[in-house]
Amino acid sequence: MSGRWFSSVRARATLGATAVVAVALVAAGIAVLLSLRGNLTSQAEGEADGVAREVAGRIAAGTPYPALDLPDGDENPVQVVDRDGRVLAVSEGLTAISGTGVPDVTPEASPGAGRDDDDDADDPGTGEIGDVTWHGQGSATVDGESDDYRFTQVEVTDRRDETVLVFAGASLGARRDAVGTAATAMLVGLPLLLAVVAAVTWLVTRRALRPVESIRREMAEITASQDLSRRVPEPATHDEVARLARTTNETLTALESSVERQRRFVADASHELRSPIASLRTQLEVGAAHPELLDVPGAVEDTVRLQHLAADLLLLARLDAGERLAGAPVDLAALATEEAAGRPGVTVEAAEPVEVTGSRGQLGRVLANLLDNARRHARAEVTVTVRRSGDRAVLDVADDGQGVPEADRERIFERFVRLDDARGRDEGGAGLGLAIARDVAVRHGGRLTVREAPTGGALFELRLPLAESPLAEKPLDDGA
Structure with missing residues (x-):
């Protein structure tokens, strides 16, 4: 069950969105x-600088x-040392210090340092900061309590021109507490925010x-019922899901049409095969x-017609199955001359060789079918032009x-269509040639x-890419 849950798009989207938000929030935090x-450290340094x-x-x-x-040591501990x-001097209550380089916190007597004697005449003036x-x-x-501090060092020259160092600190405890409080708030708020993100993503997805899911259910029912009209x-x-539904319906329409056509x-095919088989x-x-009544020529004729019909059906089956074409060059002018030979009333007009790429056998079948169709309907002559x-x-x-x-110019290319219903089968064939x-x-x-045609009859035009044309390797649709 868990594996099935993780395999759903909704679960993966929710986990992905939550993970991305989690990474972003952690980085931001x-x-x-x-x-x-x-x-806060800069503020502490500023406070220590001021002291x-x-x-x-x-x-x-x-x-x-x-x-x-000096200021109270618990807030701003101060230590004053000389160059040696x-x-x-130290703040009151300061019993230990580290980080300034001078661990001693006991003031020593400094003769004359900072002394204000009575000899005003010898007063050298004010010192320099x-x-x-x-x-x-x-x-x-x-006072027995330890804490972390940010220290500042300032050099000052007293009135006796002696340089001393002043170390002043600012407590980091309150600032550390502020950072800790912020971190705690983030740790508490992060799971709650992630839960909200996961819930919203789950619902939106x-x-x-x-x-x-509706499309999936309907497709499952169509598959089970085999009703392609649904x-x-x-x-x-106007989003991707709507386009998916429209494309699915278009596919179903094409599939229904294909199945109906099949x-x-x-x-x-069964009807066409039944007649010659029954006659034979x-x-x-x-x-x-x-035996004396056996019509051998008629039997042979029915057998030949049956053979031709079977060959046509097999060729259509191969075409529908997408049989790969042989990519050999074929001279249409020579092929037309070859197919016209032996057919009375057929003339070929071709000024030069015209080569295409494809199957010579299949293209020969096209020419044969067109010539047979033209000869059945021509009064006197059939003209083949290659250019x-x-x-x-x-x-x-x-x-x-x-x-x-004009109304029938597309219908004649449908399978088993014969416009002249009164025409005999032996003359008109099975309606598969075109x-x-x-x-x-x-x-x-x-x-x-x-x-x-200019003569008033029918003119069938076959257009194919030339062998040297880039289009020779790119099939076109029927309306190209």
């Missing part, structure tokens, strides 16, 4: 925490070190895929009972008969059409 931590400069200002003004009135590392020369992190213990529901939208083909059987049965027209080879077969009515000719033309990337 880390960036926010780092930025918050950096800002250090304030103490440095008092030293530069001549305030004695014991009387500096001797501690001159230097720049912030260092930032660092360390810890301090004030379910709604989006509901038409797909159609899948088409959503009233059924008619089988029915017509009758003649054989009569011949078996009365070039751009990148196409054109073969025209024209007769001087009655022609084909259907085979058009199918072969389309398979060769060309087309076969019919129009009125």
Whole structure:
């Protein structure tokens, strides 16, 4: 069941969207925490800078070190040392410090340092405050409680021109708590937000895929019932699902048409085969009972007609199955001359060789079918013309008969269609010749059409890509 759940598009979409949002939120959370931590550290440095400069200002003004009135150590521990590392002053309650480089927190006596003696005449003036020369992190213990601090170092010259270092710190505890609170809020909120994203994605995907499920159910029912007249529901939208439904219905329509065409083909083929087989059987049965009454020529004729019909049906079956064509060059002019030989009343007009690529046997069948059809309807002559027209080879077969009515010029290419219903089967054939000719033309990337000939009869025009044309390797549809 779990494997089936993970195989659904909705589940994969939900997991994918949740994973992407989770990665994005984690990355954004880390960036926010780092930025918050950096800002709070900068604020701590700013606070430590202010305390250090304030103490440095008092030293530069001549305030004695014991009387500096340093800030409380629990908020801003201060340590004042000279160049030799001797501690001159520390905040009250500071019992330990690290990170400043001077771990001692016990002030030592500094003779004259910051001293305000009574000899005003020898007063050298005000000292000088230097720049912030260092930032660092360390810890301090004030009144028995330890904490982390951000330290600043400022150089200052007192009134006796002695340079001392002022270290001032700003507590990081409150800022660390702020970062921790933000991180906790993110850890709590992240799963909730991911749950909302997963739920919304699940619902939205379910709604989006509901038409797909309807299409699937309908297709399953069509498959089970084999009723190709049914159609899948088409959503009233313009998205991919609606296009899928429309394409599915178009496929069903084409499939229904193909199946119906196949059924008619089988029915017509059975009907056409029944007549010569029944006639042949009758003649054989009569011949078996009365040998002197056996019509051998008639039996042979029925057998030949049956053989031709079987050959036509086999060729149509191969064409419908998409039989791969042989890619050999074929000279249409020579082929037309060859097929016209032995057919009285047929003339061929070809000024030069015209080569196409394809199956010589199938193209020969096309010419034979067109010539046989033209001779059946011609009064006196049939003219075959082979020429070039751009990148196409054109073969025209024209007769001087009655022609084909405009309303029937497409119907004559359907299988088992004979316009002259009163015509005898022996004269008119089974109605497969023109259907085979058009199918072969389309398979060769060309087309076969019919129009009125200059003599008033029918003119069948076969257009095929020339052998040297790029279109020779690209079949065209019937309406090309």
